[in-house]
Amino acid sequence: MRSARIISTTAFLLLIFVIQESLIARINFPISGFSLYIAVLMGLISFEDRDGAIVTGFIGGLILDLSPTIDAPLGQWALVMTAMGYLFSVNRETIGDFATRPAALIFFVALGSATSLFLFLFSGLMLGENNGAVSKIALTVAGNSLWTVLFSPLILPVLSKLRALSLSSRDRK
Amino acid sequence: MASGGNNRSRLLLVILLVTSLFLITLDLRGVSLTNSSRSLTQSILAPVQRVFSSAFSPVGNFFADVKNFGKTKAELKDVQSQNEKLKSQIIINEDIKGQLKQLHATLNLAGRGGYTVVAARVIGRGSASTFSQTITIDAGTSSGVTKDMTVIAGAGLVGVIKSATSSSAIVLLMSDPSFRIGVRIAGTQSAGVLLGQGDSSYLLQLLDPAGSISVGEVLVSLGSDNARPFVPGIPVGRVTGVDHTSASLTQQATVIGLTNLDNVDVVSVITKNAKQDPKNALVPTPQPTVTVYVTPVPLPVLPSPGVSTSGSPSPMPSATLAKK
Numbered sequence: 001m002r003s004a005r006i007i008s009t010t011a012f013l014l015l016i017f018v019i020q021e022s023l024i025a026r027i028n029f030p031i032s033g034f035s036l037y038i039a040v041l042m043g044l045i046s047f048e049d050r051d052g053a054i055v056t057g058f059i060g061g062l063i064l065d066l067s068p069t070i071d072a073p074l075g076q077w078a079l080v081m082t083a084m085g086y087l088f089s090v091n092r093e094t095i096g097d098f099a100t101r102p103a104a105l106i107f108f109v110a111l112g113s114a115t116s117l118f119l120f121l122f123s124g125l126m127l128g129e130n131n132g133a134v135s136k137i138a139l140t141v142a143g144n145s146l147w148t149v150l151f152s153p154l155i156l157p158v159l160s161k162l163r164a165l166s167l168s169s170r171d172r173k
Numbered sequence: 174m175a176s177g178g179n180n181r182s183r184l185l186l187v188i189l190l191v192t193s194l195f196l197i198t199l200d201l202r203g204v205s206l207t208n209s210s211r212s213l214t215q216s217i218l219a220p221v222q223r224v225f226s227s228a229f230s231p232v233g234n235f236f237a238d239v240k241n242f243g244k245t246k247a248e249l250k251d252v253q254s255q256n257e258k259l260k261s262q263i264i265i266n267e268d269i270k271g272q273l274k275q276l277h278a279t280l281n282l283a284g285r286g287g288y289t290v291v292a293a294r295v296i297g298r299g300s301a302s303t304f305s306q307t308i309t310i311d312a313g314t315s316s317g318v319t320k321d322m323t324v325i326a327g328a329g330l331v332g333v334i335k336s337a338t339s340s341s342a343i344v345l346l347m348s349d350p351s352f353r354i355g356v357r358i359a360g361t362q363s364a365g366v367l368l369g370q371g372d373s374s375y376l377l378q379l380l381d382p383a384g385s386i387s388v389g390e391v392l393v394s395l396g397s398d399n400a401r402p403f404v405p406g407i408p409v410g411r412v413t414g415v416d417h418t419s420a421s422l423t424q425q426a427t428v429i430g431l432t433n434l435d436n437v438d439v440v441s442v443i444t445k446n447a448k449q450d451p452k453n454a455l456v457p458t459p460q461p462t463v464t465v466y467v468t469p470v471p472l473p474v475l476p477s478p479g480v481s482t483s484g485s486p487s488p489m490p491s492a493t494l495a496k497k
Binding site for chain 1: 186193196207224335
């Protein structure tokens with residue numbers, strides 16, 4: 001992953017982070033909230049190769065760690081998203097090209113969002129955090145996955161086009 | 174080549190995982206990197222949140238209000254566009270009216286308790302990815318708001334200030350699983366600890382093994398040293414169920430919060446405690462209800478076939494009104 005692409009990806013993720021924290025977080029979604037940021041991050045990871053997915057996951061997680069509302073140590077989301085980037089890229093190779101299978105991509109992004117939330121909770125448990133009632137957690141994860149499935153068909157084509165625009169001729173090779 | 178690529182990926186993975194663990198270790202060891210970086214993020218986000226808050230205030234209830242949209246017809250385009258403007262104005266006005274109502278109730282509670290407060294608007298909420306239950310308010314250190322101050326709404330406690338920048342502050346809601354507050358039962362004065370559960374219900378653990386709890390009793394805050402983080406006398410919740418089956422030494426009860434934390438838009442931060450403990454002065458009193466007593470009167474006997482009826486009105490049950 002070239003430095004120019006790292007910078008552009010970071011800037012784009014920061015923009016989505018601001019939208020998430022300022023606008024999306026204000027909307028009272030039925031069932032539970034929706035994390036546009038995690039959905040976009042999972043989308044970006046799914047378009048990258050193995051190295052790109054790991055680096056994008058780390059940067060995305062580190063930005064998420066900066067959220068002022070979060071009550072977890074700095075680096076926890078970075079750890080989770082780096083692992084997710086790796087897991088995503090490894091399993092992505094077994095499925096094949098997402099361009100010909102958009103439904104599989106949506107499923108993968110929703111599954112990735114849910115898995116990342118569970119990994120975050122699990123790592124939090126290991127660090128001694130109290131995450132509250134299991135029913136509430138299950139509702140949060142299920143609600144977020146549902147909204148990710150519903151919104152992914154709108155988000156992923158835009159991400160795909162933006163990525164195509166941002167790729168240099170050297171990256172395309 | 175593939176093997177070389179895989180090795181490089183693994184090395185990259187290990188480096189980044191170690192970096193993450195290093196950051197976590199720094200944070201857990203109390204290095205101020207975390208707080209300063211998050212304070213910086215909050216300082217940057219607060220103005221943006223304020224702009225979004227004023228521009229998209231009605232959007233928060235989009236899913237509830239969505240039925241009001243989508244009635245456009247081509248032949249009424251001009252009239253309807255005007256109508257839509259008026260509709261959106263009404264929604265904004267309703268939103269402002271709701272906020273005013275909440276502000277009135279909040280200031281009323283603070284006034285009765287004799288607290289000095291700073292009113293603030295909610296400009297952000299903790300997102301789904303954070304799991305911690307927080308709100309962001311538009312008052313900060315420049316308004317006298319600092320860490321560990323009690324935050325209230327019209328019905329009672331909302332939470333406590335977790336961190337503050339010059340123009341905004343983050344409030345840890347009382348529903349957060351890490352939230353703990355000392356409370357006393359307004360009636361029996363038994364003290365206990367109220368624990369957040371992550372939703373609208375709370376767990377009360379009585380400190381006194383011989384103490385008793387009854388359904389319907391109201392809990393008020395016990396207060397902390399120098400009124401930080403909690404001032405005494407703030408209504409917190411109402412007991413909805415008592416756990417008689419628990420094998421623990423202390424009694425436990427289920428409590429429901431008096432404040433609906435999902436709908437809170439305006440809050441007050443208590444910057445100065447009351448001169449005197451308000452005791453139970455802020456405990457919500459039940460509204461008088463009108464009871465109707467109905468005295469049953471035997472129904473008139475139906476006339477037999479062939480017998481004529483008189484024109485006098487049939488007796489009606491008498492009713493009296495009484496106030497409880």
